[in-house]
Amino acid sequence: MSLARTHLDRLWRRGRDFLGTEVAIMGGAMSWVSERHLVAAISNAGGFGVLACGSMPPALLAAEIEGTQALTDRPFGVNLITMHPQLAELIEVCGRLRVGHVVLAGGLPQASSITRAKELGAKVMCFAPTALFGKKLVRLGADALIIEGTEAGGHIGPVSTSVLAQEILPVVRDVPVFVAGGIGRGEVIVSYLEMGAAGVQLGTRFVCATECVAHPNFKQAFIRANARDAVPSAQVDPNFPVIPVRALTNPASQRFITFQHDVIGRFRKGEIDQKSAQLEIEHYWAGALRKAVIDGDIENGSLMAGQSVGMVSREQPTVEIIADLVDQAVRALDSRETLEATF
Numbered sequence: 001m002s003l004a005r006t007h008l009d010r011l012w013r014r015g016r017d018f019l020g021t022e023v024a025i026m027g028g029a030m031s032w033v034s035e036r037h038l039v040a041a042i043s044n045a046g047g048f049g050v051l052a053c054g055s056m057p058p059a060l061l062a063a064e065i066e067g068t069q070a071l072t073d074r075p076f077g078v079n080l081i082t083m084h085p086q087l088a089e090l091i092e093v094c095g096r097l098r099v100g101h102v103v104l105a106g107g108l109p110q111a112s113s114i115t116r117a118k119e120l121g122a123k124v125m126c127f128a129p130t131a132l133f134g135k136k137l138v139r140l141g142a143d144a145l146i147i148e149g150t151e152a153g154g155h156i157g158p159v160s161t162s163v164l165a166q167e168i169l170p171v172v173r174d175v176p177v178f179v180a181g182g183i184g185r186g187e188v189i190v191s192y193l194e195m196g197a198a199g200v201q202l203g204t205r206f207v208c209a210t211e212c213v214a215h216p217n218f219k220q221a222f223i224r225a226n227a228r229d230a231v232p233s234a235q236v237d238p239n240f241p242v243i244p245v246r247a248l249t250n251p252a253s254q255r256f257i258t259f260q261h262d263v264i265g266r267f268r269k270g271e272i273d274q275k276s277a278q279l280e281i282e283h284y285w286a287g288a289l290r291k292a293v294i295d296g297d298i299e300n301g302s303l304m305a306g307q308s309v310g311m312v313s314r315e316q317p318t319v320e321i322i323a324d325l326v327d328q329a330v331r332a333l334d335s336r337e338t339l340e341a342t343f
């Protein structure tokens with residue numbers, strides 16, 4: 001093994017030990033995309049796949065976990081959305097099926113959810129939007145944190161990955177911290193590891209994996225897109241907030257702007273009350289991710305994608321995606337070591 005690879009393994013040892021993997025690269029859960037095939041492929045390639053529960057009921061989640069276990073004997077995690085109405089039952093399903101890692105996403109989790117998942121034997125990972133919340137989550141029992149910058153695909157916060165990393169990595173040292181959002185190559189993985197990250201989480205980069213079940217139209221949209229095509233959802237009036245989601249622009253995202261103007265116009269004319277107007281706006285995207293990922297309707301569905309989409313240029317086996325990332329990381333370290341030897 002090269003000196004640089006040994007160095008890389010030292011840099012992400014904490015992450016590898018926490019995940020139980022060869023490389024500390026997590027395949028971030030993506031609703032409809034991260035089902036058994038992609039998750040197992042990532043774990044079989046030495047990374048850490050994470051199943052997206054999304055809005056699945058407990059029985060469906062159980063079937064998906066068992067399906068994944070049939071495809072891999074390597075560690076993988078399950079991502080649960082905290083506002084799921086059956087969160088408690090979903091945690092029990094993870095416990096019953098001996099899921100090793102539970103990722104609690106979509107808002108700050110209750111202490112009771114963290115405690116119960118841990119009682120059932122899982123390591124719990126939570127998303128930390130700030131250093132302060134990160135420390136609070138650790139006090140509540142989180143075993144590891146994920147920080148996700150605004151470059152990411154899907155639901156996003158307002159702060160960039162590089163700023164979050166500078167704010168959180170130097171001060172949260174007691175648990176492993178994984179960095180997500182905008183990661184498309186190995187060089188940047190090295191940078192975050194050197195800043196103190198235990199590992200990384202990538203979503204967008206895995207969508208065009210051969211094993212990923214996303215519709216060919218969805219994958220083609222990723223292959224064609226540039227970084228600047230992945231933009232946050234537009235909001236036309238601060239009185240009618242829109243949940244920020246980063247996705248590729250398409251006819252549906254264009255129509256969303258006129259749709260909001262129409263709904264707000266009806267509210268102003270007194271035809272509907274504010275609550276109904278807000279609900280109509282929120283309902284616009286219901287079922288839209290499934291429409292794009294599964295049905296391949298890329299005009300009317302939601303094309304959630306991160307800015308790293310510009311680095312997705314073709315369909316590739318998962319094992320190759322991970323090997324590319326590791327190669328790039330090793331070469332970055334190797335060139336530094338060569339430089340040090342020269343001067």
Ligand SMILES: Cc1cc2nc3c(=O)[nH]c(=O)nc-3n(C[C@H](O)[C@H](O)[C@H](O)COP(=O)(O)O)c2cc1C
Pocket residue numbers: 027028029030031033052054079105106148151152153154155180181182183201202203204205303304305306307308
């Ligand atoms: C299509 C899509 C769906 C996603 N769905 C979820 C989800 O259900 N739960 C979640 O915690 N994160 C979700 N994410 C975020 C990813 O897990 C991951 O953190 C993110 O993609 C990392 O940033 P990147 O896209 O720049 O690699 C989604 C991302 C994408 C692109």
